[in-house]
Amino acid sequence: MSESEVADAELMRSIAERNGDSDATRELYKRYGRAVYSWVRKITMDPGKSEDLTQEVFVRAWRKANTYDPTRGSVGAWLYGIARNCAHDLLRKKSDVVGLPDGPETIDGTVEPADIEAIWIGGQVASALEVLSPEQRTVLELAYFEHLTQKEIAERLDMPLGTVKSRTFKALKRMKDVLASRGIVPEAVERG
Amino acid sequence: MSDEHAQFLEELGAYLVGGLDPDEAGAVRRHLEECAECRDELNTLDGINELMEAAALTEPPPPGLQDRVMAAIEGEAVEARSKRGLAAIDGATASATSRELGPRRVNLSSLAMAAVFFFVLGVGLTLVLSPGSDRAPQATDATNGGVASASPSPTSLPPLKLLSSESALPTSATKTGGELTPVASGDAWECDMSVWGLERGQLYEVWIQGERGWISAGTFRVKSIEHHDFRISTGASVKTTSRIMVTVEADDGQPGPSERVILTTQRTH
Structure with a gap:
């Protein structure tokens, strides 16, 4: 983690105390914009509504910044609650159905809640990539988002295969630290 | 740390993302059976690997x-x-x-x-x-x-x-x-x-x-x-x-x- 990176709770404090610190608000969007947008995109299945809902989530977060209590949970969880409330409101308007029953669901019910939760976390993970160096970020983006093999990445970047492998390893280790700093700790997978 | 061990350690990332060819992946698997340190490292990184796969399900917001x-x-x-x-x-x-x-x-x-x-x-x-x-x-x-x-x-x-x-x-x-x-x-x-x-x-x-x-x-x-x-x-x-x-x-x-x-x-x- 970059030493200059401000913790989430500190960001919220800046937003609340300075009555809407625009730099802090922009940073909050950088960290959670992708999670919020991807999540509401799955909920609404509509790009236009997704933009409107994303905007609403951040506006509400800005308004309620002074209600965030770090002792009660992470900023991500707090923002997730706001996003769910916004989605509730949208569903009420759409079909008079009150709320999202047990977990998030799409308006047409085609997305499983587990996928939705994965998207919420995944959005935060994708945003955390920004903290990596461009070299490390690139190899992970090519591997996970473009599904290139290590050899293909080496060809794309015109660098030795060994360098790509080494960089991938170091990038994953760095991601582990960055995510831990943002309260995202993966469960270790036991192998025999 | 032996050179061979260090080499396998650095290949764990590529192994996790499925970026090794079958021969290379087989060699890593054999090394893992013998090396507890590499197994521990792999377990840790595998959690990150799953999170990265979740990240791939998302899409960036429109630029504006x-x-x-x-x-x-x-x-x-x-x-x-x-x-x-x-x-x-x-x-x-x-x-x-x-x-x-x-x-x-x-x-x-x-x-x-x-x-x-x-x-x-x-x-x-x-x-x-x-x-x-x-x-x-x-x-x-x-x-x-x-x-x-x-x-x-x-x-x-x-x-x-x-x-x-x-x-x-x-x-x-x-x-x-x-x-x-x-x-x-x-x-x-x-x-x-x-x-x-x-x-x-x-x-x-x-x-x-x-x-x-x-x-x-x-x-x-x-x-x-x-x-x-x-x-x-x-x-x-x-x-x-x-x-x-x-x-x-x-x-x-x-x-x-x-x-x-x-x-x-x-x-x-």
């Missing part, structure tokens, strides 16, 4: 969305600041702002001075449209002039055309425009405004040219680039002004209009 979100928040901030600032000011005067969004650095003293100026002098100015406009002279209202003489029932003047500023909109001038209809209700003068072709996400400000310079009539944002209707409270000066314009503002606290004039209308007395 961040600006749109920030503009909406800044609009709320402006509104909040204005509400606090206007709390001690007479409500009727303070209403010289957009209905849809809060006022932004409205020059209240200038607005009030302009209203009083026109009232005291009983301004006899009759609005005459620019050549080509379809506006008719408003003899009764204008010659009676002033805020106090406005009809108690809603009275509207013919609409004014707002034309795009060629310098500001070189690419979309033909699609950008607006219309402004002054409406008097009792002592208050407002304007129904329609604009089209304006970008979303920008903060716009309506300005009325008074005797002492430009007077802000409020700010607005458009919900649709195609068409946006709203009402602003302008005060009586809208009846006598020679010029009205719409600018794009940066919300930087500058008291005067920016140089980015988007729409403008010209009147002659």
